[in-house]
Amino acid sequence: NKNAVSQTDMNLIAYQYFEGVDLMAIEGVSEGLIMTLIAEIGLDGIRKFPTAKQFTAWLRLAPNNKISGGKVLSNHIPKGSSRLKIAFRNTANAIGNLKEGWLADFFKRLNYKKGRATAVSALARKLAVIIWNMLVKGQSYQPPSLYLFLDEKRKIAAAKRIQKQITKFGLTDRDIEITKY
Template sequence: MFKGTDLLAIEGMSYNTVLTIMSEVGYDGIKKFKTAKHFVYWLRLAPNNKVSGGKVLSSKIGKGSGRLKIALRNAANSIGNLKNSTPLRDFFHRINFRKGRVSAITATARKLAVIIWNMVTKGIAYQNPEGYLYLDQKRKSGLVKRIQKQIHKFELKPEDLGFSNNLIINTKI
């Protein structure tokens, strides 16, 4: 418990990670940051956007290996190694597929830092967002609606699509 906030409720967090947070920042230290972005930038987990003339010159993560940054990266790596599906693990694997494991570890560590800041400063418990629609589910529902619109637009019948008469398609939108 971190002043009434259970940080171990987050998957991937261990006692060592919580002890590192307590020793490096402390309860009052986290509250000194105005926003989660300030906390993440202090940890050097936010991209450093160098822009000149509207052109992005660099967006790499700043160098530096603070103990808390290392602890959050280790927690993020353990999230990537989980077998059961959780929202944080799915986030890790989406980034891993697109940008590689190192970027996925950094992005997940940043997300953990934001979650921790919100839990400690706002005093809310971590709730695993299982009930939310994820991007794949949104895409599927959008695809179904688009297909239904096309069927209605072209006034297609089930026989035109090669379906049997037993299958009923709802073409009203």
């Protein structure tokens, strides 16, 4: 059928358009965000921003910190919307539904502390910074190695907490029977 949409490999198109930068390497990034990025700003447009901070401010994803006398009075995201901001927020929301990954863990920590709306905004900003660094500076996407260290640190802290509870309740090895499944 001449009107049927042909199957195109968006990963290949994005890889060629962005001069060898693989945006699909970021967990949770889909074709929708890449197509919106190409359509709304393009590679030349994103390179016009000297810093990632200016790019996120243009997207209206950077918090507008109002400080007086060292006290933070307000730090909300400015109002205003664009298709690209919506695409970043939708991608952040999708990452929030993932089970694993350091971006999903970042989202879950913020979601627990501040709520889903704040977590979506913060992760959308983080994604914008990651993509800006990949496209402008040519950095490849690598999840931080510190993340693995923090994961191990959490496991050690959980083991210490359990050990404290065992001693608090005065349990011995005979009282606790651990079975392997």
